[in-house]
Amino acid sequence: MQQHTESYYAASRNNSREFPQLQKQLRCDVCIIGAGFSGLSSALHLAEKGFHVVVLEAAKVGFGATGRNGGQIVNSYSRDVDVIEQRYDQKTAQALNEMIFEGGEIIRSRIAQYNIECDYQQGGIFAALNAKQMRGLAEQKANWERFGNHQLHLLDKDELSKRVGTQAYQGGLLDMKGGHIHPLNLALGEAEAILSLGGEIYEQSAVVSYQAGEPATVLTEQGKVTANYVLFAGNAYLGELEPKLSDKAIRCGTQVVATEPLSEDLCQQLLAENDCVEDCNYLLDYYRLTADRRLLFGGGVVYGAKPLASIEKQIRPKFEALFPQLKGVAVDYAWTGNFLLTYSRMPQFGRLDSNIYYLQGYSGHGVTCTHLAGKLLAEVLSDQAQRFDVFASLNHYRFPGGRHLQVPFTALGAVYYNLRDKLGI
Structure with missing residues (x-):
């Protein structure tokens, strides 16, 4: 049986409920494959609309990226307003950009409505390492204000250093519509809300096959679900269940550590206002x-999601360079998690058949965008397809190099952009 990775989140989760394994035949309105944020958000929105939902999870609720990420509420997509307006026609760009803050609003409303204890804290900072990045943040502020976010503050070097205790940055952009959470506890709270509305969740219930049709059928090793609709929401942990989806994007790994608890004085030196x-x-x-005063630090990307020999060895030089006072501090937890990267860096929502849907490919912006995705999925199954179809209309191209070369080609491109960052060009 698959259990949670040994992360800080798993160790500090406030609900250890064991959901049953599917060992029977069920009939429902919507069968959802995957109990991460995409699946849970969809299930909760659907259950609120009166749909009978069944969620099938191969491991544990929040097992994948949902329970392993940095826990930051970051608005927009992996491609922001400027790129969207350059890439797509005016109507499509307008519709996409009007939704960039909705995911964060949904998270906050879920926390309030269902009394979810997940350490929510307001305030997120984008930090610039050079003048070019500062110009980019000024443009981002102007663009986001055009679409209704008026809780943004551009910070110069001195202003930023009062909130973040390092001299590494030239300045930053403070977004008070951003913030941070304990993502696994948010997911577990959403799962409880789904159960309260009559939804069903099954763990250790990997889907082995499915059959399209009206109704569709979904098979696990010991159970069967017959459903009017099926949603694929496995993202980087879907495997090869549906090659049409796994061929659309590549898996990437990211690394995270959590230090030992720090003194309150040291926390004030590092992040005086508790921003992310x-x-x-x-x-x-x-x-x-x-919440218990550890520094949780993540970074780096491993294309193809191959495991590293030492996560701490990868991450420690990064946080010690920013905060020399942390040199030698103990790391209590170190883990990795996979996310799904698309060629366009835009999320992939669509249909495989008239009643087979998918949500995937958030490219590192999954915490907020998954919550928007679930709302759009519930809309389209309630005969309100307009907003879902904005995403479904986007073209998604395969990475160059085919199955065998797409990872090294992508990594090579990352080397180029990383060099530009270091040179400030």
Whole structure:
């Protein structure tokens, strides 16, 4: 049986409920494959609309990226307003950009409505390492204000250093519509909400095959679900269940550590206002304090999601360079998690058949965008397809190099952009 990875989140989760394994035949309105944020958000929105939902999870609720990420509420997609307006026609770009803050709003409403204890903290910072990145943040602020976010503050070097205790940055952008959470506890709270509305969740129930049709059928090793609709929501952990989806994107690994608990004085030196931070590099680093005062720090990308020999060895030089006062501090937890990267860096929502849907490919922006995705999925199954179809209309191209060369080609491109970041060009 698959259990949670040995992460800080798994060790500090406030609900250890064991969901049953599917060992019977069920009939439902919607069968959802995957109990990460995509699946849970979809199930909760659907259950609120009166749909009978069954969620099938191969391991544990929140087992994948949902329970392993940096826990940051970062608005927009992996491609922001400027790129979207250059790439797509005016109507499509307008529709996409009008939704960039909705995921974060959904998270906050879920926390309030269902009393989910997940250490929510307001305030997220984008930190610039050079003048070019500062110009980019000024443009981002103007673009986001055009679409209704008026809780943004551009910080110069001195202003930023009062909130983040390092001299590494030239300045930053504070987004008070951003923030941070304990993502696994958010997922577990959403799962409880689904159960309260009559939904069903099964763990250790990997799907082995499915058959399209009206109704569709979904088979696990010991059970069967017959459903009017099926949603694929496995993302980087879907495997080869549906090659049409696994061929659309590549898996990437990211690494995270959590230090031992730090003194309150040291926490004030590092992050005086308890903001979360991500830098503006192509291969970015991100960090924040946890509720029990650890520094949780992540960064780096492993294309193809191959395991590293030592996660701590990869991450420690990063946080010690930013905060020399942490030199030698103990790392209590170190883990990796996989996310799904698309060629366009835009999420992939669509249909495989008239009643077979999928949500995937958030390219590192999954915490907020998955919550938007679930709302759109519930809309389309309620005969309100307009917003879902904005995403479904986007073209998604395979990575160059085919199955065998797409990972090294992508890594080579990352080297190029990483060099540009270091040179500030």
